[in-house]
Amino acid sequence: MADRYAVFGHPVSHSRSPAIHQHFAEQTGQSLVYEAIDPGAEGFTAGITNFFDKGGLGANVTVPFKEAAFALADECTERAARAGAVNTLKVLDDGRLLGENTDGAGLLRDLTHNLGVELGGASVLILGAGGASRGILGPLVDAGIGTLHVANRTVAKAEALAKRFPEMTAVTVSGLDRLPTRAFDLIINATPSSLQGQALTLPSGLLARDTLAYDLAYAEGGTPFTRWAEQRGVPGRDGWGMLVEQAAESFFLWRGVRPETAVLLKR
């Protein structure tokens, strides 16, 4: 029987992860099956435990189960611990579950390798202060960004998130309704606004001609956030590249082989 992997999410039927991993498997000559499983809002722990009991070797975990996966893992990598969230689980040789988070590495690879963004010294604005923001902030700080502003609907959550990164000294926070009046090098939408089909109300002063507006959500033809930037003559990118790159990192963790992402990036 082929080795079994899956992505757990709720909802998950829209997920492109099965197609991405099947492509990686064919490309690298690996025999595996990868399915999408929705265990229901309350069914994550039971569902994934059952999956591993039946021989599953690894899983991706997406919204809203990343914190539950962190709690479930027997041991975690440093980056998963820092994110407080797990998007990749792997059954180790002794049967214990390893938790990893490849989201930040996937984003970094997309920004620096695929899009040519220079993160060293960059001024960065993060919109949102939930699990998605927490998952990407550590790698961005490590990449040497110059300044960071965290804006969130609930300001207290932005403050709490900023405190998790004391090594980053040039940090400011605000509500989404009190954004700075200056332009940023990189603006990342880490709220689920695009998934909800909504555009955030943002002032154009955040954009300069060479700002990159990056949405963690992905959608064929762009998201409300990327369109907001593009309508103002500024490049917008959705999170497709991040999705492909985090999948490649997960595949490498599971199979020890690094797949090529170039074909998928072209979509």
Ligand code: ATR
């Ligand atoms: P996740 O863990 O997947 O990031 P979350 O914990 O629900 O999801 O956090 C989502 C983030 O996006 C939060 O920062 C949330 O703001 P609040 O802390 O004020 O709840 C923000 N968010 C969600 N929907 C939003 C919307 N429509 N507009 C603006 N911010 C939104």
